[in-house]
Amino acid sequence: MFTGIFVTLGVVVFFQILARMLISHSGSFARPLNYLSGRLATFSVIYFSVLAIYFEIVVARYTHDLNFVDFRLLLLFYVTIYLNKRSSVTIILVSSLMRIYLWGFSSGTLLFFLFTWGLYTLILGLTSISRKLELRRIYLIGLLDVFVGGMWLLFAELKLPYFGTISTSKALYNWFSFVVMNAVLEFGITHLNAEDNYLTLLSQKATTDPLTKLSNYLAFKEEFASQYAKFYNLKTPLTMVAIDIDYFKRVNDDYGHLAGNVILKAIAKIILTETAKVPEAKAYRVGGEEFNILLPNMDLKQAGIFSHRIQDRVRYRIFTVNDEDLRITLSMGVAQLQTSDISANLFYERADQMLYHSKGQGRNQISLEPQQDKNS
Incomplete structure (x- = not known):
């Protein structure tokens, strides 16, 4: 026994x-x-x-x-x-x-x-x-x-x-x-x-980010490194979308942080809804008003179309905060993994550069890096 x-x-x-x-x-x-x-x-x-x-x-x-x-x-x-x-x-x-x-x-x-x-x-x-x-x-x-x-x-x-x-x-x-x-x-x-x-x-x-329920920066770091290692030597694409809420500090300053939280949760829900439609895609909140999305098996052009869907849903939505109607816009940068990205940081930095390019162009923009042949 x-x-x-x-x-x-x-x-x-x-x-x-x-x-x-x-x-x-x-x-x-x-x-x-x-x-x-x-x-x-x-x-x-x-x-x-x-x-x-x-x-x-x-x-x-x-x-x-x-x-x-x-x-x-x-x-x-x-x-x-x-x-x-x-x-x-x-x-x-x-x-x-x-x-x-x-x-x-x-x-x-x-x-x-x-x-x-x-x-x-x-x-x-x-x-x-x-x-x-x-x-x-x-x-x-x-x-x-x-x-x-x-x-x-x-x-x-x-x-x-x-x-x-x-x-x-x-x-x-x-x-x-x-x-x-x-x-x-x-x-x-x-x-x-x-x-x-x-x-x-x-x-x-x-x-997990407790406010938006998206994966947080810690999860992003681990999964980004894993996806980079997986896709670097593959012919299939991996793209990343970097997102920033335009003039978010003004929302916090003018309406308070609780109002800012309402905006963050609403935008995170839109991002999560659109991401859920794409197989293997995943969204992360990586900073205060910053989000990243990893899109396995999606090339730069497709990622641009995907990004416009998110931007349009946010742009044309009216957010009600403290009985006031607000319009919110997003700046976005899109990059695709290339052979020249000998480290994951290089890939990350290019997506970040595209995001700052959008902000430098007056915000409410989507910047796609110049398309390259990954295997060139």
């Missing part, structure tokens, strides 16, 4: 470690971990499919399932509860195919299919009812414990040839072992999920 506890916890902890490494490599912890879609869903399927294959190999080595029923039940329960239907069905299908490969179409294989898929359907039903009734997960875990107890006592009573003779005391011991492992596993998963949520919260606070 104690071996089972350490094995089940080890499986979950190792899974969490690998998942965090994957998230760390591909981005940050600023978003909650989502095992239902994307890379983490794919990773979950691969990880637990490998585990299912391992169990089938070990079971085949010992020629019966008896010593590994609890482990496999836990695997089945938790992939059904925590993953989506497609992921859980894929894992069970992999396990079933491995079963056929190792055992052939024997009576044991038939019982395995009936038991596994029947139990999977039952767990889906219980999970669905639990969610509709908004029950805490502990009640679902308790129901599963009761079911497993009945299952072990049924095995002891029926004395199936496939499992061999199981005494009532052995069945009760296996049931007790399952309940303990299930409780420890639930505790471990709950604790690790709480830690993940805490890391997400810390990351969000560290990388």
